[in-house]
Amino acid sequence: MFHPQTAFFLIGLLYIALPLTAWSILKRRHDGRSVALWCLGGGALGVGTTLIGLRDIAPNWLSFAVANLLIFGSYPLRALSLQRDLGMRERHELAWMAWGLPSGLYLILLATTTIDAPRVVLSAAGNALGAATLAWLSWRMFRLKGYRSAAMLSVAYALFAVSMVVRGVIFVINMQQMATFSPGWALTFAFVAAVVAALYGNLGYIGIALESAREVELARAMELSREQEKRKQIELHSSELSALLEERTQLLAHREEMLGVLAHEVRQPLNNASAALQSAAAVLTRVKDEQGALVRLQRANAVLMQVSASLDNALADAVLLDGPEPMDRQETDVDTLIELVLADISPQDRARVQVERSAAARTADVNPSLMRLALRNLIANALTYSPPQSRVTVHVRDMDSPLGLSIDICDQGPGFEPELVGKLFSRGKRGTRTSQPGGHGLGLHIVRRVMHMHGGTAQLAHNAPGEAVIMRVTLPQGGV
Structure with a gap:
């Protein structure tokens, strides 16, 4: 069996080796100051314990005074390290007090008495208080951060604190009969607890540092994930803004197109109507040619009706059919609706239109203004593209x-x-088989949109050369 001094020497070497191992593992993985404080504290404990093991070889001032001063200083250094890992303020004044008080008392006892027991009791008390402090800080870290390594470190130092209390109590009871290396179960218990504290204490601190590093990495990963999510949200918002901007740009382009249509459709017909009215006025002034004046007035009226129809189509396409509000519908008499449509047509063309009815339904649930516009466009289109005087x-x-x-x-x-x-119902598409000037191809485009809003259809039902051309619109039963 090893002599107690040999055991102290070997335990001291273990206490030196393990902090060096911790330093080599953690120096670039954990907070540098925290690792340095822990390893310095562990190294001081190792050197002090080794010097105690050399008591018969080294001088007393080295193996007694220096050894115990190093051991007393090891606990405040490691406590500062754990405080730093906990995010607590480092209490340097308490650390100096925790080292200075037992060190001063030990030097006084060393100078005033040759009995080992008082110094052993003081040393045991200092070790017990230091180990208990480390155990409490480690347990607090376990409760606050959930590090399992902190719990292991806490248990190891709590066991060592208990062994020191037991050793101190035994020396108090047997003050006169015991020396530093008196054999017995208390010394064995202290050696075993010291080995456990050396192994599991340093392994526990390495585990704390690694768990802390993993926590930092997880925090960084979560922050990166939040940044990526934020970036996705920004990109999505940017895409939505781009889509909205594109929609607004298209809307503005459409409105500009409508203004161009209005300018083209209104300016020239109004000039023509003005010229016709001036001509009619001149005829009435110079001669009594009532028939000539009537013809010119009818021509002016036809031009004004053409202007009105163009305005209705342009405004419907630009405003009414794109409005956010739902379409208003009401029960409308079909015959009255058709009569209003025919009233929108010039008298000379109106005579060419024949209405045939084989429907039992008398009314339809529609928007009268929009249906009137759609039917007028269809009839006006048929009159424009069919031969003069044809039905x-x-x-x-x-x-x-x-x-x-x-x-x-x-x-x-x-x-x-x-x-x-x-492409018949597309905006801007119109036929060329007519000698009459046309607009911008809005008529049939509006017809299809109006019928779609009513849940119906608009289609070219028949289109054969030399035969009747049939345009058909349908309304579902829900609108009849």
């Missing part, structure tokens, strides 16, 4: 499958060009 037929009938109301507008025109048929 245009408006046929109103019931549908069985699906249940609803169908209105056909038939003319004797040449029909639409094959390449135009697929």
